Amino acid sequence: MTIGLIVVGVLVLSLSGFLGEVVGRALDPVVGAQSWIATRFQAVVDFFTAPRDVASLTAKNTQLENEVSQLQSQIIQLKQQLSESEVLYSLLDFARERPENKYVAASVIGRDPSPFLHYVIIDHGSDDGIQYGMPVVTQQGLVGRVDAVTAGAARVQLITDPGSAVNIRLEKAGVEGQAVGSVTGDISLAMVGLSAELSADDLVLTSGLGGDYPADILVGQLLTPSHELNSLFQSAAIQPVVDFSKLRAVLIITNFTPVDIAPLTPATTQ
Amino acid sequence: MYILIQVVVFVVLVILQLAVVTAIPLLHGTADLLLLWVAGWALLSRGRSAWVYALAASVSMAYVSAINPIVPFASYFSVVLMARFFQNRIWQSPIMALIIVSFAGSLIQSLLSFAAITVSGVSIDLQVSLVQVIIPTLFLNLLLALPVYAVGRDLHRLLYPFEVEI
Structure with missing residues (x-):
């Protein structure tokens, strides 16, 4: 009888739509208690398991830090490889643009120990077909020429060396002269007469005179031409196109044979 | 074994000089x-090894x-000569001797380089060079003399632990 009344009551509440609300109100204290107990239990569990988690997290953190370090070193290596590849690709592009020349690519592996001189040492020598006097360039322009060769290495005199003098011509002015180096690595214009009309930003190219270098290799750009009083020649600084402080790879023109004009030079008269 | 270590050290020094310094x-x-190495070693040792270092450095x-080969030969051997001279006179203050020898050796090397380049026909300005x-x-x-000397002293102690200074 009692069960029947309960069933009827439930059915009435269900049909009238009040069952959910009644059940909800009846279960609210139970849910609250469940939540309270679960929170406290979790706190107790955390209290006992936290030290173990810290240890595992510390180990995990160390492992991740190691991975980060490895990845960072890989990034540095890849950046370096990318940089070297860019240099080599630009040298390759330069060589492809001038199919008339044959090139050997070489890396710069050292510099002359004397601070007065501007020479670099490259990692290719006579075994690779490199000979004394061969011109050395980069994708930007003229670097210098081979000064000494061994089987596996060579020494290159840069155009910034105080003993270097390159026969050049100025593109706009159409005059010829010389680009001479200095002990500080600056290049200056020499042997240009007073009648020539020089202008800043004029391009400086090799003239090919003297037979030391092929013609029309870019050397640099003219800066602030001037002539001093009672001077026979005009003077100007030349901004080289090659950054010699960051020289890493070069191309040696192997099919150019320098002409030795020493026998044609008249002997010094007493 | 000692010679091998010294050869390796010397080769490393040459590589560092050409590629880094x-x-x-x-x-x-x-x-x-x-x-600097030759100067420091000449002050530390009393044997012939400093002369051998000077010869090897000059040749390399x-x-x-x-540069004209006379310059390295003259400068490195003059450094050993000066070190031997000061070693017997101001032996109680090797650092002072090191500074004097390094300064004088560098000056001799620079002036000889300047002279050699000028004699070869290249005109360079003395004031700019200075x-x-x-x-x-x-x-x-002078800045690197002390660190190089310290490394040389450690190596010298490693190689010759029983050498007694008189």
Whole structure:
């Protein structure tokens, strides 16, 4: 009888739509208690398991830090490889643009120990077909020429060396002269007469005179031409196109044979 | 074994000089590790090894550099000579002797280089060379003299632990 009344009551509440609300109100204290107990239990569990988690997290953190370090070193290596590849690709592009020349690519592996001189040492020598006097360039322009060769290495005199003098011509002015180096690595214009009309930003190219270098290799750009009083020649600084402080790879023109004009030079008269 | 270690050290010094030290200029001056090593070793040892180092340094620099070979030979051997001279006179203060020898050796090397280049027919300005090359080179050599000497002293103690200074 009692069960029947309960069933009827439930059915009435269900049909009238009040069952959910009644059940909800009846279960609210139970849910609250469940939540309270679960929170406290979790706190107790955390209290006992936290030290173990810290240890595992510390180990995990160390492992991740190691991975980060490895990845960072890989990034540095890849950046370096990318940089070297860019240099080599630009040298390759330069060589492809001038199919008339044959090139050997070489890396710069050292510099002359004397601070007065501007020479670099490259990692290719006579075994690779490199000979004394061969011109050395980069994708930007003229670097210098081979000064000494061994089987596996060579020494290159840069155009910034105080003993270097390159026969050049100025593109706009159409005059010829010389680009001479200095002990500080600056290049200056020499042997240009007073009648020539020089202008800043004029391009400086090799003239090919003297037979030391092929013609029309870019050397640099003219800066602030001037002539001093009672001077026979005009003077100007030349901004080289090659950054010699960051020289890493070069191309040696192997099919150019320098002409030795020493026998044609008249002997010094007493 | 001792000789092998010294050969390895010397080769490392040459490589460092050509690849690293020359790429770190002050204005246009660069330090000379070999000169400093020869100076320090000549002050530390009393045997012939300093002369051997001077010879090896002279030959290697004459081979690698475009400078006249007289310059490295004269400068490195003069450094050993000076070190021997000061070793017997101010032996109680080796640091002072090191500084004097390094300074004088660097100056001799720079002036000889300047003279050799000028004699070869290349015109270079003395004032520019002094300000841009010689003084920075002297400064760098003095700056590196002590660390190089310290490394040399440790190596000397490692190789010759029983050598008694008189």
